[in-house]
Amino acid sequence: MSASGEAMNFTLKVWRQKSAKDAGRFASYEVSGVSGDMSFLEMLDLLNERLIAKGEEPVAFDHDCREGICGMCSLVINGQAHGPERNTTTCQLYMRRFKSGETIIVEPFRARAFPAIRDLAVDRSAFDRITAAGGFISTNTGSAPEANSVPVAKPKAEAAMDAAACIGCGACVAACPNAAAMLFVAAKVSHLSLLPQGLPERERRVLAMRKAMDAEGFGNCSNEYECEAACPKGISVSNIARLNREYARAALFFSDHLESGSS
Amino acid sequence: MTLDSRVPSGPIEKKWDKHRFDLKLVNPANKRKFDILVVGTGLAGSSAAASLAQLGYNVKVFCLQDSPRRAHSIAAQGGINAAKNYPNDGDSVWRLFYDTVKGGDFRSREANVYRLAQISSSIIDQCVALGVPFAREYGGLLANRSFGGAQVSRTFYARGQTGQQLLLGAYSALMRQVGLGKVQMFTRREMLDLVVADGAARGIICRNLVTGELESYAGHAVLLCTGGYGNMFYLSTNAASGNVTATWRAYKRGAYFANPCFTQIHPTCIPVTGEHQSKLTLMSESLRNDGRVWVPKKKGDARAPESIPEAERDYYLERKYPSFGNLVPRDVASRNAKQVIDEGRGVGTTKLAVYLDFADAIKRMGESAIREKYGNLFDMYQHITGENPYKTPMRIYPAVHYTMGGLWVDYNLMTTVPGLFCLGEANFSDHGSNRLGASALMQGLADGYFVIPYTLGGYLTRGSLPKTGTDHPAFRQAENNARGRIDKILSVGGKSSPGSFHKKLGAIMWDYCGMSRSETGLRKALAEIPKLREEFWGSVSVPGGGEEFNQNLERAGRVADFLEFSELVVKDALERRESCGGHFREEYQTPDNEAKRDDANFSHVAAWRYQGAGAEPELCKEPLAFENVHLAQRSYV
Amino acid sequence: MRCFLEVLQSSIAKKISVALAGILLVGFLVLHLAGNLFLLAGPQAFNGYAKHLADNPILPAAEILLAALFMWHIAAALVARVQNRKARPQGYENQRAKGGRTWGSRSMTVTALFLLAFLIIHLKSFRFAANRSDLYALVMKDFQNKYYVGFYVLAMGALALHLSHGIQSAFQTFGINHPRYTPWIKRAGVAVAIVLAAGFAFLPVWALVTGGAR
Numbered sequence A: 001m002s003a004s005g006e007a008m009n010f011t012l013k014v015w016r017q018k019s020a021k022d023a024g025r026f027a028s029y030e031v032s033g034v035s036g037d038m039s040f041l042e043m044l045d046l047l048n049e050r051l052i053a054k055g056e057e058p059v060a061f062d063h064d065c066r067e068g069i070c071g072m073c074s075l076v077i078n079g080q081a082h083g084p085e086r087n088t089t090t091c092q093l094y095m096r097r098f099k100s101g102e103t104i105i106v107e108p109f110r111a112r113a114f115p116a117i118r119d120l121a122v123d124r125s126a127f128d129r130i131t132a133a134g135g136f137i138s139t140n141t142g143s144a145p146e147a148n149s150v151p152v153a154k155p156k157a158e159a160a161m162d163a164a165a166c167i168g169c170g171a172c173v174a175a176c177p178n179a180a181a182m183l184f185v186a187a188k189v190s191h192l193s194l195l196p197q198g199l200p201e202r203e204r205r206v207l208a209m210r211k212a213m214d215a216e217g218f219g220n221c222s223n224e225y226e227c228e229a230a231c232p233k234g235i236s237v238s239n240i241a242r243l244n245r246e247y248a249r250a251a252l253f254f255s256d257h258l259e260s261g262s263s
Numbered sequence B: 001m002t003l004d005s006r007v008p009s010g011p012i013e014k015k016w017d018k019h020r021f022d023l024k025l026v027n028p029a030n031k032r033k034f035d036i037l038v039v040g041t042g043l044a045g046s047s048a049a050a051s052l053a054q055l056g057y058n059v060k061v062f063c064l065q066d067s068p069r070r071a072h073s074i075a076a077q078g079g080i081n082a083a084k085n086y087p088n089d090g091d092s093v094w095r096l097f098y099d100t101v102k103g104g105d106f107r108s109r110e111a112n113v114y115r116l117a118q119i120s121s122s123i124i125d126q127c128v129a130l131g132v133p134f135a136r137e138y139g140g141l142l143a144n145r146s147f148g149g150a151q152v153s154r155t156f157y158a159r160g161q162t163g164q165q166l167l168l169g170a171y172s173a174l175m176r177q178v179g180l181g182k183v184q185m186f187t188r189r190e191m192l193d194l195v196v197a198d199g200a201a202r203g204i205i206c207r208n209l210v211t212g213e214l215e216s217y218a219g220h221a222v223l224l225c226t227g228g229y230g231n232m233f234y235l236s237t238n239a240a241s242g243n244v245t246a247t248w249r250a251y252k253r254g255a256y257f258a259n260p261c262f263t264q265i266h267p268t269c270i271p272v273t274g275e276h277q278s279k280l281t282l283m284s285e286s287l288r289n290d291g292r293v294w295v296p297k298k299k300g301d302a303r304a305p306e307s308i309p310e311a312e313r314d315y316y317l318e319r320k321y322p323s324f325g326n327l328v329p330r331d332v333a334s335r336n337a338k339q340v341i342d343e344g345r346g347v348g349t350t351k352l353a354v355y356l357d358f359a360d361a362i363k364r365m366g367e368s369a370i371r372e373k374y375g376n377l378f379d380m381y382q383h384i385t386g387e388n389p390y391k392t393p394m395r396i397y398p399a400v401h402y403t404m405g406g407l408w409v410d411y412n413l414m415t416t417v418p419g420l421f422c423l424g425e426a427n428f429s430d431h432g433s434n435r436l437g438a439s440a441l442m443q444g445l446a447d448g449y450f451v452i453p454y455t456l457g458g459y460l461t462r463g464s465l466p467k468t469g470t471d472h473p474a475f476r477q478a479e480n481n482a483r484g485r486i487d488k489i490l491s492v493g494g495k496s497s498p499g500s501f502h503k504k505l506g507a508i509m510w511d512y513c514g515m516s517r518s519e520t521g522l523r524k525a526l527a528e529i530p531k532l533r534e535e536f537w538g539s540v541s542v543p544g545g546g547e548e549f550n551q552n553l554e555r556a557g558r559v560a561d562f563l564e565f566s567e568l569v570v571k572d573a574l575e576r577r578e579s580c581g582g583h584f585r586e587e588y589q590t591p592d593n594e595a596k597r598d599d600a601n602f603s604h605v606a607a608w609r610y611q612g613a614g615a616e617p618e619l620c621k622e623p624l625a626f627e628n629v630h631l632a633q634r635s636y637v
Numbered sequence C: 001m002r003c004f005l006e007v008l009q010s011s012i013a014k015k016i017s018v019a020l021a022g023i024l025l026v027g028f029l030v031l032h033l034a035g036n037l038f039l040l041a042g043p044q045a046f047n048g049y050a051k052h053l054a055d056n057p058i059l060p061a062a063e064i065l066l067a068a069l070f071m072w073h074i075a076a077a078l079v080a081r082v083q084n085r086k087a088r089p090q091g092y093e094n095q096r097a098k099g100g101r102t103w104g105s106r107s108m109t110v111t112a113l114f115l116l117a118f119l120i121i122h123l124k125s126f127r128f129a130a131n132r133s134d135l136y137a138l139v140m141k142d143f144q145n146k147y148y149v150g151f152y153v154l155a156m157g158a159l160a161l162h163l164s165h166g167i168q169s170a171f172q173t174f175g176i177n178h179p180r181y182t183p184w185i186k187r188a189g190v191a192v193a194i195v196l197a198a199g200f201a202f203l204p205v206w207a208l209v210t211g212g213a214r
């Protein structure tokens, strides 16, 4: 059985920052009466309820689905993106994982490309801009061929699905010592280049996404593999290898000329 | 006031084709002169925005989250239906149509449902072309499974993440249009009011959730794709941001709200563990294929499940429904769980759960077979509860999952406000009083990819709209309205958090307007909701200001709307003196506790019209005719 | 031209070029170690080998290429490191790994700088020594200083760490990653790193302890 019986107490060191312009600092809070069945976010809810009761401003943090799929929740907990557990988002991290009496440090995802909004909430729209640059297959509504007209080998479809499972949370960036966004970009490039439907735009896509990624100010990958370790969906760094490969192939052999000649 | 559903004439198979031909086309060169505002980026909003931008319209898109990809469609697990008949097991457009009308317990509009079934195939084609990695067979072709008790295998799926993959497909199409400059994306925006000028929807007022500023956007048409309102119950499978705000404000501007009391409860969710609970997590219904549902025969039996002997267990679904057993439909399974719990036979520390036991299945098929079939679900359960379902039975409980009700729309998906369209879960359209599994995803994408691109053009060519910019007085009025409401919330300065009111409202709704409803309960709710609302306006506490990122203020605004809307839900439930689908009135049941419809008096859509603050809303009825599917009583005994 | 611009601007091209130079440098180290092992065979053998090398007409070109590899590797890698620091202006209170990093990867910047210092001193004492007529004597003389030898051994520790991450990392950078082979590439990378570093470290220690061949 779970530790739901005994109430736990924690000291939280939480990053407070009123706005992007504010310098920010840590504030300490004692949270008592925490049940092991609470998720980390429910524990923060409890803290916020108590802060509101005292008329203080609650801690801002992003969340939505609370079931590990929307990618909205974030947090670096005791120095680890999404906390100590592997393959887990913060919203699916339960307090039974912690020891009563512990001090827990809670920080936002930190990266230049993820500017601060308030407290623990940051702006991850850089990912949307990277996607807008090339993370798609250009198929207009209505122009699709019959779904079964293009068979896809099962192992390829499965590998594409593995990569497509990325929830766009940004933990890879937060955990990467270089604040690199390679795992996120690699997941999308892999997903789409593994499928026959994605092949016509294969080169354009990887070149454009690389460019957009660098323009956002993410760091360079040096194969630290912390991204994979922190990724709540277990996206493998083998996707980064594929990205490197796809990129090299496109950079060396792709010709704009062929492209523009026909347009 | 009569409601004109604008269903085209002719045989049902020909209606949509005929209608598409009858709709006037917008001159391609003129499309870029039209600004379309799309609120919401779930399956409905993303697919609509991408498709319209690609036709040449200028599209502005709004969503609450920091990225359009995070709309709650992302959470759908099971799959999406389509009448492809790949398995050659007898499916057809007609059968999907029939199943949906029947599953909806005869409270949906036949013509809409038929169109949905017709379009379903193209949705799959489109999604595959966009790179959705659906499950496949070894031969490389698409795999199907049967879902939610359907007799044919027509469900397409991408592991347990179908909604995510479909949404990412639509999102990528949307982002492509953003890259091309045809769509302007506005994230972290909350629509707070609809602007109606000269009798047509011409814009919206949004709050920029980061800066707190109020922003006005003008356009030639507004599409609400803002999802369902299940969050009214506080605990549900919906995301935290789920709300009724956008549709409720539209209602107050003249859009009718249809069948608000039609809500769906899903039987297999992970139960509540305590006061702190903020959300209920759904577990796939497929678990009921092998799990056996039971509770102890004795009230308040606190023994561990393993030590309760076989003879003292009540496998109540198998007992009451010998032929369907544990596979009865969602509403029946949910209601029966509530019944045994109300009798004091619930299990677990909170007593708000029943067992779903796999011991027999494990004995029969072996643990590894079970692991192969349900491994990820079992892991999820263990992760959340800390219990090992291979060793001890799962505990499950029903939870609010989907809302069939929504803004009333005609065949063109237009509300009663000209130029205001409503798509996806936010409208009331296709599911009647009960939605079949894997049909919501289908509807959202049908609306966005394949219906609105035609019907919007029909509206825009109907007559010329006057030039209306954000300097129109209607914008100022709506903006002041929104600002007034925010200021009012901030000025209360009480002691209780918005969340605490949300919780209380949820309890009232769940107890009196949840899985089963009765006249006395509903009247009680009708007495308690206004009290709670008053309490809210007297003592809600929202620290901080309006001109900043203030999540508590957002929450307060949504709760305030739920506190008004819930009253309408209860009224609707009270008014519908019959049981149908997800709406179960205790007074109206068959001898074997089944929902008893009253087709003579209630074969209609109940659409409510706002008549001003404090005034009773007017009930308008759209009669439903069943010309193609014959009315029948459901029975599962 | 486009290719060159791409290398300068693109994170991925930069990283591939660093890895390419790095792997070629590993190749140089293998040859260099092999050549240095002539020290064990005594002055004639070693000086003969050195002369043989020096007489080779392509040596100047090879040396320029080698210098270019080193410079590119160092310059591009350090530029990347500087960019990486900027990518996270505000650090974490106490960043904790979740199981991806290794000692080698963690210490890349430190080992790199150590190796740079080593190279400068090393080249100054041997490649750019005033009198290089008896290279054997030159080397042996320096290796009698126990501090100098200690520094070499430390530097080879740094080399081992640098390559323990660097070799497998280069494979990943070239896009070579496969569930079946990658674990072996990782192990082989560490083995090569250790063998190379141990071979290089052995020579000065041997020289100090025995005073040279014969």
Ligand SMILES: Cc1cc2nc3c(=O)[nH]c(=O)nc-3n(C[C@H](O)[C@H](O)[C@H](O)COP(=O)(O)OP(=O)(O)OC[C@H]3O[C@@H](n4cnc5c(N)ncnc54)[C@H](O)[C@@H]3O)c2cc1C
Pocket: B039, B040, B041, B042, B043, B044, B045, B062, B063, B064, B065, B068, B070, B071, B072, B073, B074, B075, B076, B077, B078, B079, B080, B162, B163, B189, B190, B191, B192, B225, B226, B227, B228, B237, B238, B239, B243, B245, B246, B282, B401, B402, B423, B424, B425, B426, B437, B438, B439, B440, B441, B442, B444
């Ligand atoms: C856990 C779960 C599992 C499900 N599984 C299935 C399944 O297997 N098969 C199936 O067919 N259906 C399933 N459903 C139902 C289905 O997922 C939803 O009905 C459907 O995805 C709704 O899509 P939508 O586009 O209408 O709305 P949503 O995806 O909910 O999107 C709503 C959008 O509106 C925005 N929004 C809301 N309010 C405002 C506002 N005031 N201002 C600005 N923007 C606003 C939000 O930001 C969001 O972008 C499931 C639902 C849940 C909760």
Ligand code: HEM
Pocket: A220, A221, A222, A223, C015, C016, C018, C019, C020, C021, C022, C023, C025, C026, C029, C073, C074, C077, C078, C080, C081, C108, C109, C112, C113, C115, C116, C119, C159, C162, C163, C165, C166, C167, C168, C169, C170, C171, C173
């Ligand atoms: C002795 C010779 C050296 C060899 C054989 C060598 C080899 C390598 C290799 C194979 C890599 C992996 C490249 C990748 O996968 O990206 C690497 C990385 C690196 N090297 Fe070296 N290196 C040497 C010397 C140096 C020196 C002298 C410096 C700097 C002063 C240096 C700095 C770096 C850095 C910073 C990296 C990490 C690059 C990144 O950010 O990915 N190296 N080296």
Ligand code: HEM
Pocket: C029, C032, C036, C050, C053, C063, C115, C119, C122, C123, C126, C127, C135, C139, C152, C159, C200, C201, C203, C204
């Ligand atoms: C103990 C081990 C080593 C010994 C005895 C040694 C010895 C020498 C000698 C004698 C030379 C001069 C060769 C000539 O001018 O012909 C030389 C050159 C050089 N050494 Fe080393 N070396 C050792 C380790 C290393 C290491 C570890 C590195 C790299 C990190 C290195 C890099 C170089 C380079 C770059 C040159 C210049 C090569 C050239 O210009 O041809 N050496 N070394």
Ligand code: SF4
Pocket: A165, A166, A167, A168, A169, A170, A171, A172, A173, A183, A184, A187, A227, A230, A231, A232, A233, A234, A235
């Ligand atoms: S790759 Fe993993 S960590 Fe990165 S955004 Fe995707 S899911 Fe999050």
Ligand code: F3S
Pocket: A175, A176, A177, A178, A179, A180, A181, A182, A183, A220, A221, A222, A223, A224, A225, A226, A227, A228, A237, A240, C100
């Ligand atoms: S942690 Fe960072 S360095 Fe590369 S392998 Fe992952 S992006």
Ligand code: FES
Pocket: A062, A063, A064, A065, A066, A067, A068, A069, A070, A071, A072, A073, A074, A089, A090, A091, A092
């Ligand atoms: S809140 Fe959606 S993933 Fe955590």
